[in-house]
Amino acid sequence: xxxxTIPSSLDSWQPADVMRWAAGQFGIDGxxxxxxxxxxxxxxxxxxxxxxxxxxxxxxxxxxAETQWLVDELTKRLDLNLRLIRPLPDVLPDNLWQTxxxxxxxxxxxxxxxxxxxxxxxxxxxxxxxxxxxxxxAAVAAFDIGRGLxxxxxxxxxxxxxxxxxxxxxxxxAHPLADKGYASIGCWPCTRPVAPGEDxxxxxxxxxxxTECGLHV
Ligand code: SF4
Numbered sequence: 001x002x003x004x005t006i007p008s009s010l011d012s013w014q015p016a017d018v019m020r021w022a023a024g025q026f027g028i029d030g031x032x033x034x035x036x037x038x039x040x041x042x043x044x045x046x047x048x049x050x051x052x053x054x055x056x057x058x059x060x061x062x063x064x065a066e067t068q069w070l071v072d073e074l075t076k077r078l079d080l081n082l083r084l085i086r087p088l089p090d091v092l093p094d095n096l097w098q099t100x101x102x103x104x105x106x107x108x109x110x111x112x113x114x115x116x117x118x119x120x121x122x123x124x125x126x127x128x129x130x131x132x133x134x135x136x137x138a139a140v141a142a143f144d145i146g147r148g149l150x151x152x153x154x155x156x157x158x159x160x161x162x163x164x165x166x167x168x169x170x171x172x173x174a175h176p177l178a179d180k181g182y183a184s185i186g187c188w189p190c191t192r193p194v195a196p197g198e199d200x201x202x203x204x205x206x207x208x209x210x211t212e213c214g215l216h217v
Pocket of ligand 1 (some may be wrong): 048062096097100101102104105108109146186187188189190213
């Protein structure tokens, strides 16, 4: 890993080329691709650029039914190699999201992610600079010191228009909530639609200071 050189030109690469670079660097078994399935773009990029690559979904127990639908639809359409990572067996559905969102995200997202990336050399995510101010500096690829691996964000430079064009060109299904004002989609208890002009992630943990679930920090 110490000999890894991250190309300085990655910002100008297409997402599929970033995926192929990552697969070449780390091997298909050295990568973990996590997808939230709030849209189909990352999943399509990863599965078509690196056929057979495992796509990991963190099943928090609180995914929207509409998200489950998109998971099923894309799994069939793209013949996805889907891996579901669930919370530990002693984490049962509860009301923690009402009283302790940090604790709830920890047992349903952070701990499962740590299991998903254990032993991997690189982690591929769908975060984009256009997601909002907290992600404005996201690199296409950079060493994540905290987690001890390389974090690869093939869509980091994609604007909302780029995402829409990609989805249109590849005739990808949309998340059913996308045209109902849900600009960012996570767990149903902690996601609301946003009003015109609001930040895209304003509907996540609305009314609290929390802006990230702990995965992308
Ligand atoms: S987003 Fe909400 S429901 Fe989902 S894990 Fe975090 S606190 Fe729990």
